[in-house]
Amino acid sequence: MRIGVLGTGMVGQAIATKLVALGHEVRMGSRSADNENAAKWTGEAGPDASHGTFADAAGFGELLFNCTAGLASLDVLRAAGAESLGAKVVVDVSNALDFSDGRPPRVGLGNADSIGEQLQREFPDARVVKTLNTVNCEVMVDPSKVPGAHDMFVCGNDESAKADVSALLESFGWPASHILDLGDITSARAVEMYVALWLCLRGVAETSYFNIHLVH
Amino acid sequence: MRIGVLGTGMVGQAIATKLVALGHEVRMGSRSADNENAAKWTGEAGPDASHGTFADAAGFGELLFNCTAGLASLDVLRAAGAESLGAKVVVDVSNALDFSDGRPPRVGLGNADSIGEQLQREFPDARVVKTLNTVNCEVMVDPSKVPGAHDMFVCGNDESAKADVSALLESFGWPASHILDLGDITSARAVEMYVALWLCLRGVAETSYFNIHLVH
Numbered sequence A, B: 001m002r003i004g005v006l007g008t009g010m011v012g013q014a015i016a017t018k019l020v021a022l023g024h025e026v027r028m029g030s031r032s033a034d035n036e037n038a039a040k041w042t043g044e045a046g047p048d049a050s051h052g053t054f055a056d057a058a059g060f061g062e063l064l065f066n067c068t069a070g071l072a073s074l075d076v077l078r079a080a081g082a083e084s085l086g087a088k089v090v091v092d093v094s095n096a097l098d099f100s101d102g103r104p105p106r107v108g109l110g111n112a113d114s115i116g117e118q119l120q121r122e123f124p125d126a127r128v129v130k131t132l133n134t135v136n137c138e139v140m141v142d143p144s145k146v147p148g149a150h151d152m153f154v155c156g157n158d159e160s161a162k163a164d165v166s167a168l169l170e171s172f173g174w175p176a177s178h179i180l181d182l183g184d185i186t187s188a189r190a191v192e193m194y195v196a197l198w199l200c201l202r203g204v205a206e207t208s209y210f211n212i213h214l215v216h
Helices: A010-021 A036-045 A054-060 A070-080 A115-122 A137-141 A159-172 A185-205 B010-021 B036-045 B054-060 B070-080 B115-122 B137-141 B159-172 B185-205
Strands: A002-006 A025-030 A049-053 A063-066 A089-092 A127-131 A152-156 A179-183 A211-215 B002-006 B025-030 B049-053 B063-066 B089-092 B127-131 B152-156 B179-183 B211-215
Touching: A002 A010, A002 A054, A002 A070, A010 A025, A010 A036, A010 A063, A010 A137, A025 A036, A025 A054, A036 A049, A049 A054, A054 A070, A063 A070, A070 A115, A089 A115, A089 A159, A115 A127, A115 A185, A127 A159, A127 A185, A152 A159, A152 A185, A159 A179, A179 A185, A179 B185, A185 B179, A185 B185, A185 B211, A211 B185, B002 B010, B002 B054, B002 B070, B010 B025, B010 B036, B010 B063, B010 B137, B025 B036, B025 B054, B036 B049, B049 B054, B054 B070, B063 B070, B070 B115, B089 B115, B089 B159, B115 B127, B115 B185, B127 B159, B127 B185, B152 B159, B152 B185, B159 B179, B179 B185
Parallel strands: A002 A025, A002 A063, A025 A049, A063 A089, A089 A127, A152 A179, B002 B025, B002 B063, B025 B049, B063 B089, B089 B127, B152 B179
Antiparallel strands: A127 A152, A211 B211, B127 B152
16 A cells, blocks of 8 residues: 655654555655655665655555654644545544643643544544554554553544554554554544553553553 | 541442441541431441541541542632641542533543642642542452453652552552552643543443553
8 A cells, every 4th residue: 555654753764664564655754855864764665665745745645644743743734735635544643742841741632632633623534543642653563562462542533444544553463352442533632641641651661662451 | 547538429438438348437528517428328337437527527537538529629628628638648539520511521630730739739738649540439449340450550749658558559459569659749640631541441341340451
């Protein structure tokens, strides 16, 4: 599949590299077509990798990953443009972390909105699926880095989009039985606010290779 | 130990009943001294149970549980009075759930404050420990209702207060190895915001007898 990855940071690189390894054609998008991180990644990732602007990557992909910083994501998708986004699946893995008032950082958009909802509202034709933001980027693409049973969440309004994303997650190594559908895109609040607990749990676990498991 | 339980709802009743069963003397506090729930509980719970105003219960207890609705808790503790609270351990199990804008509810106080911090700021001499708010009230006092390994969190500024509360949690049935210290009272934000995910996970689990386990 042709996939656009918006964002050139650690998360974008981890996702894009995994997708190429799985046989997808991947275009990494950034604010400028000559972004250094993106150019370096393209040089290393082989013939199925390319890079360009956010609009280039969004137009190229049949499915898109938003791997930009959550507080910038709305502007990034606006830069990509509604025409490029169309009715595509937009996998939103972003988190909004704001350390400007010190620690603990503010996470998400408070308790009455989320990045996922914000993107879905602005681009009603796109099919936003929130997922993967609850684990470290290496765990996102290799869940076996955390031993034993642990869970991944998907949130979104479109059932077929969630099915497509779940299939992609399975190809990343997430067992189907550990991909939990939390409901519509309003549940993106839950997984974005959870990141406050994630930060605390990282301190307890003393590693970034951890996750939570629903026990019942 | 003499313990004051502020709040007469399901959470207060579950905690107070467990404490009496464990041999503690418990006074349940409410806005009025003749609260029906409290009187009924006292009648059923035996000679170690009593009830009164918030100030009565707070004055009686060597340690206090705040089992009131989170958005009312600050007013409740003000009604109890700083003199009654003194330097006592205040175990804050409250959650702020606001359904006034529909579902999903707003949880907590947003992403820059928490009930736990609010109480600690208002009563700097009291030693607030946030815990138990991340599970159903029956699970709070009987963690074996959820099979297998799962975790409880404690947050607070005072190490000896957290040790006292952890000992109480152990007497409730929480194994010491599953009581995770998340840090100071600012981490109350993390466990209060987590409740948004708790509500989603209840839908997945299709039971209130569930919890999460930190896997690493």
